[in-house]
Amino acid sequence: MVAEFGYGILAVSFLVAIYSVFAAVYGVTKQSAAWVQSARRSMLLMFPLISIAAAALIYLLVNDHYEVAFVYEVTSRSMPTYLKVTAWWGGQAGSLVFWSWLLAAFTSAVTIRKWDRDIEFLPWVIVVCSTTLIFFLGLVIFYENPFARFWNVIGNIEPHMFAPANATLFTAQDGRGLNPLLRHPGMVIHPPMLYLGFVSFVIPYAFAMAALITGRTDDRWIRLTRRWSLWAWLFLSLGLVLGGRWAYDVLGWGGYWGWDPVEIAAFMPWLTGTAFLHSVMIQEKRGLLKHWNMILVILTYDLVIFGTFLTRSGVLSSVHAFANSPIGPLFMAFVTLTFVASIALVIWRWPSLHSETEMKSMLSREALFLLNNLLFMSVLVVCFWGVIFPLMSELFTGQKVTVGPPFYERATGPLFAALMFLMGVAPLSAWGNSTIQTLGRAMWKSALAATIITVVLFFTYTQNIIALIGFFLIALVLLVTFQEFGRGALARQKTQNENFFVALSRLMGRNRRRYGGYIIHISMMLMAIGILGMEAFQIETQGTLAQGESMKIAEYKVVFDNVASWDNNAQEVNYTRATVKIYKGDQYIGELHPRKDMYFSGQPMSIPGQRSTMRDDLYVLLVDWQPISSTAATFKIFVNPLVNWLWIGSLLFFVGVIFAAWPDRDPAEEPSRATRRVSHTSAAD
Amino acid sequence: MTEETTPPKRGVSLTAQIIIWVFIAGLLALVGFGLNRARNPMAAVGDRVPDFDLVYYKGYEYNGTAQMKLSDLRGKIVVINIWASWCKPCEQEAPELEKAWQFYKDGNDVVFVGVDYVDTPAGANEYLKKFSITFPNAPDLKSNISSILNRQMGVPETYFIDREGILRNVKIGPFASPGEIQSIIQSIQ
């Protein structure tokens, strides 16, 4: 009953979405505000509708309805309730519903806002959002239906939505259960974050398309979607970081990022999104780069869809890949359609997108922002090419190849270094014009201090050239950024007669986007410390130890104590847990318990024993052991220097974006909006 | 549309447009190709199997020939079994395959060829000895054979090729009995 109900609701929302597109287009062509309003109302209906369908799905998941194929695939009786709920996005069909639900939530939020003087955007925003929604709902309804149930058709068990002739309902005793790798808390939040990021980028894209279609190509669409882009970017970034944390804690290979095609698929929209966040500032301040911002937002949107396509179609097989599914060609068609249509629109509107002013200096802030964009696009080119090249190779040579970490590290390393350098220079340059002299005068103190720090590090910490360059850049950016905070506050202190801290907080409050951005820069540098530590200083060793034997790595000593193995039948898993004692020098500092979980389904999982400090992480993996005597075991041990800074940096990053994106009560905006409304009510109909 | 009052400006030149669209089309074609391969991983039943080299393991040659092409076996029914020593289901079917081979080997009309996928010589040797395999066996050099037949989807898989070199049947997963193998071969004859 519930399954049919849920499916029925999805079908209704599909129809409503189609109606909203037609109503919006009809409303525009007939100049009828009533039709546009109708489209808007049907758009607002989407969220409650899909919420009901989602509730039906959750009901089925939580209550062990194993006659439903999706429930059978992702849950089992032994799973706790919260995991049964989160299993919603643990499988293909459910995650598509989840996508649609998020998209419906965002489009509702965006349609609910006051449109006033932007009313001409409204129908087109509805068209773009609804079309995306129609696509996802269509996939769910026609191809990947989470409500399909098992039917016994003359001895064969087949999933169908509606009862085939002469079939009886088949209910499995128990489900297969969620892939144990996905039961980690990081994996429970990682997909929703990523999806939130993906979905919220649909909104800026929709406004960009609306701007192109209506020809209102000033920066209004950018101002309207500025916060959306920031939130989208925040979620996407958090999704990436959580994915990394999950890999570090669960995948058991000592790292957080493996340049896996699936990771890159999520990283590519982040790159264009980050470039977009920077380049919109140029358009807002200087009226430059209108074409470019359009292209960036289109790229971001289509890379989101393309990334989803890559990971779900089996085009690039990869550890994460969902099983081959019929939706591949449909995704391909949708990417093609939206990309071609968007690019065609940009070409059509090209003449009206020309810059309002000119560039004044090659060192001005806008010029440096352009350089920043070039670098982000370069990283994108490297990533895209690396992901796509195995396909090229297979097509032209018949041989598959791997494009792995060494390729990406070598290619992107210098680009990231250049980006860091820009991060150190750009905040000091002025909009409009800057010269070598002004920049040099602003920078020399920080540059000198960074050099001193690097020299000190050279004598005390490392002689590794790449690491030293990295540390120099990190120090430079941090110093320049702090200097910016300090200079701003001092200037304000002087002119406003405020105490330094009051001045600082007022300054930051007045210009939250800028100082939020600086906080983000600082957080990026903290993350860079962690990444640099891992890239330059990670060491590892492996060995087999008898009981009581020890192994040394860096200043640590690891002593094998014992290993025990037992079954947990309720969770359908066999645990093998080793105990090792850790010494730093000769001082005992604790025990670690690396674990190997072998699920009865055959899925292995290595949970490392970790001891985390600001200086380094000791990361012990149980590789192998003698099952009967338990007297010897093989361990793989990593020392991951500075990696904690990566996680600390991501926390600060979160703070920075929230600071920049938090909606403010801007008293200056309300009255002006009211006056605008007056002038626009006549134009609206 | 009030903004349209700005003076008309230059659009995108035709050459640039052509370059952009050709580029996009090429990219899409490439991804489409990948998608097509992903969706049809197996060589299609009814198609001619592309030719490939077989370089046999020592002691597992075909009638004393150490190296040959698949096409050299034209005129015979060829049963290609893809296996690996680390693959548990392969161990299940290994004795059945050998039994079936014993049935056919004197007729000189059906050839069994084992193709060892992603395996080490030491592991392969041990496996072949353990199951007393006697039919010809070759490593899957450069993973070439498996990429032609199954795009490296899994082991074991068995491909039945008729006398004209046409793929007639594919079995994914292990055989349960020699009879199962025989009945497929019979259906080809």
Added chain:
Amino acid sequence: MKKSLYILSFVFLVSLLFAGAAFAQSSTPPTDDQVNAVAHKLYCPVCESTPLDVCPTDACKDWREQIRTMLAEGKSEAEILTYFEDQYGARVLAEPPKKGFYWLVYLLPPALILAGAVILFRSMKAWTTVKADAPNPVEATSAKKDDYVARLEEELKKQK
């Protein structure tokens, strides 16, 4: 006398050390770390996107044993990598070998980036030359003094 004895014993010790080193090279089994160092550069097709040294499958265990055997035979890392490439195809290497068609993977990104840089530089040049015709009087003066406070205030004002 005493000194020469000292030197002699030192020479003896050193020669012992060298003998020990030679011995280690020929017959002590390679350590896990030596095996992993090679394995880290290989990707086994059975577990995609995971380097061989951390892949837990049986197939990969066999591969690591193969590396161990070859190291024990005195093969160099390069020889082992070549062997694996010949045996299992180019896909086992962490990145495509630098030959023939595969050069494309290395050459295209720098070419595109360079093209991007040239386009960007030229358009920036074009924008700035337009400006050069009409010199901005503000520019000349503002560069001299520390205009930071003024600039900041101006920017704060621009924030709507």
